[in-house]
Amino acid sequence: MTKPTTNQSAARGPVDHEVRDQIVSAATAHFRLYGYEKTTVSDLAKAIGFSKAYIYKFFESKQAIGELICANCLREIETDIRAAIDSADRAPEKLRRMFKAIVESSMQLFSEDRKLYDIAASAATEHWEAVRDYELRIQQMLQEVLRLGRETDDFERKTPLDEAANAIYLVMRPYLNPLLLQYSFDSTDDAPAQLSSLVLRSLSR
Numbered sequence: 001m002t003k004p005t006t007n008q009s010a011a012r013g014p015v016d017h018e019v020r021d022q023i024v025s026a027a028t029a030h031f032r033l034y035g036y037e038k039t040t041v042s043d044l045a046k047a048i049g050f051s052k053a054y055i056y057k058f059f060e061s062k063q064a065i066g067e068l069i070c071a072n073c074l075r076e077i078e079t080d081i082r083a084a085i086d087s088a089d090r091a092p093e094k095l096r097r098m099f100k101a102i103v104e105s106s107m108q109l110f111s112e113d114r115k116l117y118d119i120a121a122s123a124a125t126e127h128w129e130a131v132r133d134y135e136l137r138i139q140q141m142l143q144e145v146l147r148l149g150r151e152t153d154d155f156e157r158k159t160p161l162d163e164a165a166n167a168i169y170l171v172m173r174p175y176l177n178p179l180l181l182q183y184s185f186d187s188t189d190d191a192p193a194q195l196s197s198l199v200l201r202s203l204s205r
Helices: 015-033 041-048 062-086 089-114 114-125 129-151 161-176 189-204
Strands: none
Touching: 015 041, 015 062, 015 114, 041 062, 062 089, 062 114, 062 129, 089 114, 089 129, 089 161, 089 189, 114 129, 129 161, 161 189
16 A cells, blocks of 8 residues: 655655646646546656656655645535535534535535546545545534534533544545445435434434
């Protein structure tokens, strides 16, 4: 298994954001056409018009490029989830909208950009840092909603906050994790409403 790289260590050589962005943009287009697994750094070099050695001045491996692209895709999903949470006032409705946004945004990535989704699936399989960071931030959002619900007396307080958050996150995870989502297609229409209702009943005072 390839050792995961961090986003900060992915860049090497000159700090030239314009060139790095050009490489990432070309790689994204190439991955969309041919897929992540079938593309080599040599392929990217030919597509961009750079030498392979020059690309390695900015990225230490193909995975480093893929991880940055993966992080960008997951950030889009995360932005949708944050917007859904912020669009409601009370914690129960925030939680309902969070479930809905998780399923809809994840499915949108899968259906509209399958080859980029495959990068995210590879990242989840190999536990890339981009996926770990994404899941951590989603868990933090969930804890925010639970904390608000306890402060407003909408949710029970007997269960330790981290225990409740972890249990609910496990319910959400099949629709958050790119690798697991492909096994949950049959339930995506009804899942947000049914799962959020079940979780809210468990949180009631």
